[in-house]
Amino acid sequence: MWRQIVPAFRITAIFTILTGLIYPALVTAVCQAFFPFQANGSLIRSGGAVIGSTLIGQNFHRPEYLQPRPSAAGNDGYDPTASGGSNLGPTNPKLIERVRAAAAQFRHDNPEATGPLPADLLTTSASGLDPDLSPESALLQAGRIAGARQAPVAAVRELIEKHITGRAAGLLGEPRVNVIETNLDLDRQFPKH
Amino acid sequence: MTSYGVFQVLLYFAVIAALTKPVGAFLAKVYDGERTFLHPVLRPVERLIYRLGGVRENENQRWTQYAGSLVAFSLVSFLFVYAFERLQGLLPLNPQHFGAGQVSPDLAFDTAVSFLSNTNWQSYSGESTFSYLVQMAALAVQNFVSGAAGVAVAIAMVRGFARQQAHSIGNFWVDLTRGVLYVFLPLSLLGALVLCSQGVIQNFHAYEKVKTIEGGRQVIPQGPVASQEAIKMVGTNGGGFFNANSAHPYENPTPVTNFLEIVMIFLIPAGLTYTFGRMVGDPRQGWALFAAMSILFLAGVFVAYPAEQAGNPILAKLGIETAPTNLQPGGNMEGKEVRFGIASSALFAVVTTDASCGAVNSMHDSYTPLGGLAPLFNIQLGEVVFGGTGAGLYGMLLFAILAVFIAGLMVGRTPEYIGKKIEQKEVKMAMLALISTAASVLVFAGISAVVHFSQGGYFNPPGPAIANLGNRGPHGFSELLYAYSSAAGNNGSAFAGINTNTPWFNLSMGFGMLIGRFLFIIPLLAAAGSLAAKKRVPATSGTFPTHGGLFTGLLIGTVIIVGALTFFPALALGPIVEHFLMHEGRLFSGLLTGAWS
Numbered sequence: 001m002w003r004q005i006v007p008a009f010r011i012t013a014i015f016t017i018l019t020g021l022i023y024p025a026l027v028t029a030v031c032q033a034f035f036p037f038q039a040n041g042s043l044i045r046s047g048g049a050v051i052g053s054t055l056i057g058q059n060f061h062r063p064e065y066l067q068p069r070p071s072a073a074g075n076d077g078y079d080p081t082a083s084g085g086s087n088l089g090p091t092n093p094k095l096i097e098r099v100r101a102a103a104a105q106f107r108h109d110n111p112e113a114t115g116p117l118p119a120d121l122l123t124t125s126a127s128g129l130d131p132d133l134s135p136e137s138a139l140l141q142a143g144r145i146a147g148a149r150q151a152p153v154a155a156v157r158e159l160i161e162k163h164i165t166g167r168a169a170g171l172l173g174e175p176r177v178n179v180i181e182t183n184l185d186l187d188r189q190f191p192k193h
Numbered sequence: 194m195t196s197y198g199v200f201q202v203l204l205y206f207a208v209i210a211a212l213t214k215p216v217g218a219f220l221a222k223v224y225d226g227e228r229t230f231l232h233p234v235l236r237p238v239e240r241l242i243y244r245l246g247g248v249r250e251n252e253n254q255r256w257t258q259y260a261g262s263l264v265a266f267s268l269v270s271f272l273f274v275y276a277f278e279r280l281q282g283l284l285p286l287n288p289q290h291f292g293a294g295q296v297s298p299d300l301a302f303d304t305a306v307s308f309l310s311n312t313n314w315q316s317y318s319g320e321s322t323f324s325y326l327v328q329m330a331a332l333a334v335q336n337f338v339s340g341a342a343g344v345a346v347a348i349a350m351v352r353g354f355a356r357q358q359a360h361s362i363g364n365f366w367v368d369l370t371r372g373v374l375y376v377f378l379p380l381s382l383l384g385a386l387v388l389c390s391q392g393v394i395q396n397f398h399a400y401e402k403v404k405t406i407e408g409g410r411q412v413i414p415q416g417p418v419a420s421q422e423a424i425k426m427v428g429t430n431g432g433g434f435f436n437a438n439s440a441h442p443y444e445n446p447t448p449v450t451n452f453l454e455i456v457m458i459f460l461i462p463a464g465l466t467y468t469f470g471r472m473v474g475d476p477r478q479g480w481a482l483f484a485a486m487s488i489l490f491l492a493g494v495f496v497a498y499p500a501e502q503a504g505n506p507i508l509a510k511l512g513i514e515t516a517p518t519n520l521q522p523g524g525n526m527e528g529k530e531v532r533f534g535i536a537s538s539a540l541f542a543v544v545t546t547d548a549s550c551g552a553v554n555s556m557h558d559s560y561t562p563l564g565g566l567a568p569l570f571n572i573q574l575g576e577v578v579f580g581g582t583g584a585g586l587y588g589m590l591l592f593a594i595l596a597v598f599i600a601g602l603m604v605g606r607t608p609e610y611i612g613k614k615i616e617q618k619e620v621k622m623a624m625l626a627l628i629s630t631a632a633s634v635l636v637f638a639g640i641s642a643v644v645h646f647s648q649g650g651y652f653n654p655p656g657p658a659i660a661n662l663g664n665r666g667p668h669g670f671s672e673l674l675y676a677y678s679s680a681a682g683n684n685g686s687a688f689a690g691i692n693t694n695t696p697w698f699n700l701s702m703g704f705g706m707l708i709g710r711f712l713f714i715i716p717l718l719a720a721a722g723s724l725a726a727k728k729r730v731p732a733t734s735g736t737f738p739t740h741g742g743l744f745t746g747l748l749i750g751t752v753i754i755v756g757a758l759t760f761f762p763a764l765a766l767g768p769i770v771e772h773f774l775m776h777e778g779r780l781f782s783g784l785l786t787g788a789w790s
Contacts, residue, residue: 005268023420040398051404080411082436084437085437088690089663090508090561117512118514119514125531133531137521169449172201180406
């Protein structure tokens, strides 16, 4: 084994340069040339300042905005420097209490929601940064948003429906609504006075 | 389950099945040193590496030299990674100014062992611990070479069956170099570009400071993610750039990237079954292994997927919809992303634990008991369902040796596999590998369940080891069992509610990973050396054919019986009892026993 130490050092050094420096540099060069928007984080700018990323969820508390799923990232949720889930197991009372409270709050804020609530609406995502809601979770908020914006409910529903992304190739993943894009569109179509 | 979900699973399996032969044939050519379409470009680079590395391409190694090279290489890898981690504050590409303060010596040990052993267990959060340089030049380098080392060992094992009266099983340095150069680099390059086109980031910017739409503040980490994400999947490593791993939208932004990532996990492991068949001169032998793996894979998916879709009955009582409709996913969505829903999450969980990948796109800790049992049991079976790059094949060959041994006992004949007599030495080595990993899981998990440390002390500041658990009752025990299974199985996924960033867990899991890697590989290389030296005996009417349905069935039975006999008692204390109690509506808030409802 000791006779192999010299090639071990040399080969490790060679691969550190090849796969640790040249490879990522090459990928960066090609990605920055061909996909600069994606490679730099799909950032949304407004008046020069970055106001978010279409891929990274953010907190919305006000009634006129579509509100995202609860988040376990950071203390206040949607903290991208602390991505992650709640890691609460199915028999943990903390999970049950949290969902019970979130359900009560949602029903209070959205009196039209009388039936069973969609599972994604009351559960935290794996990343804590989920940018999406299921279409039903978004549509259930249309009445509240319309009221807060003094806009017709049907028009708000229509706007949300316009933002539904279907399954990829009609098969992969699940239908979803991007919360940030929808909220930006709400601000454009039904600005709050 | 939805028809979309079932179609996704079947489409995925069809894609893997279709790619197995072309990938496998390519791998066979590469490791036999035949010319491939990449040779015009890469052959000069390969020669240059041998010249700079001081490697003689035509030198053949005995199994002891082969194993010695692997161990020496791992030792040097350890020193490199450890040094990079601890010295990151002095090195460039560190816009967030992380230093040694983020990386204690025990964490640096655990992480270095974790990456060199292809485990990629992470006691840390990438976005708040490591500089870009450490991620790409220390950790991602290990993603390449530990994956390639795994394939090298598998190929050496295959040569044991393919060669006759030979002293050598190949040259480790040559196998390693060829794997990195012709297999992992091109696939990663291609994968990284496709991932980036879909939204995976690739830059060296400082973290982005954001004023959100409602006027709040957000800091969004950046980094060279696409290049690392690609090799993390192709090399079945699984260590995420970010804490949330492949659930993070910057690692896995769409259902398309998700599908691509799980294809990348099984690509090489599935291909290697064909490589095996081709190199021993009978492709049917490879397909028999492929068939056994496929059945175990589909069984895992169709345990986890329905369990997750059925959801949590305790939440259902609170008025949560668990049945899927076209507008919402239903099921157990705690710890899952909307864009993946139930099917893509459960499929990913099964694939990542069939293979020794360990990347996750959903949080296994929040799975229902049976949904979480599937990934846990997959790891405990030895990750032989396609498995890690190389590790899956050599693990399955170990079970093949045991299967023919058991068959031989039943009929009273000396067992043979691929024309080689399976004798005392091979069976002893197979058992040594199997028992050391299983013992490492059960002994460490057992110790952790009872061991006491003083609160605030060095080894485990929270106090007893079970104080680090994120959940109570049987689910807490599952967290422990999963952690040590993941370490010894070199998987790296977690029931992540457990806090393992303390010296006790970092050290004990680090040793678990070393045992799982080296006390598995070295005995297998010994068996390979002994097999290579043997003559091939011609098949007679009394030979048990190992390319048909009977052998496939026997192999599946061996895998399941060995796994179940070893782990059933422990599983009964974790997910199995939790399943029944969950349906009774029981909740757990006391440490390991207390009930609350």
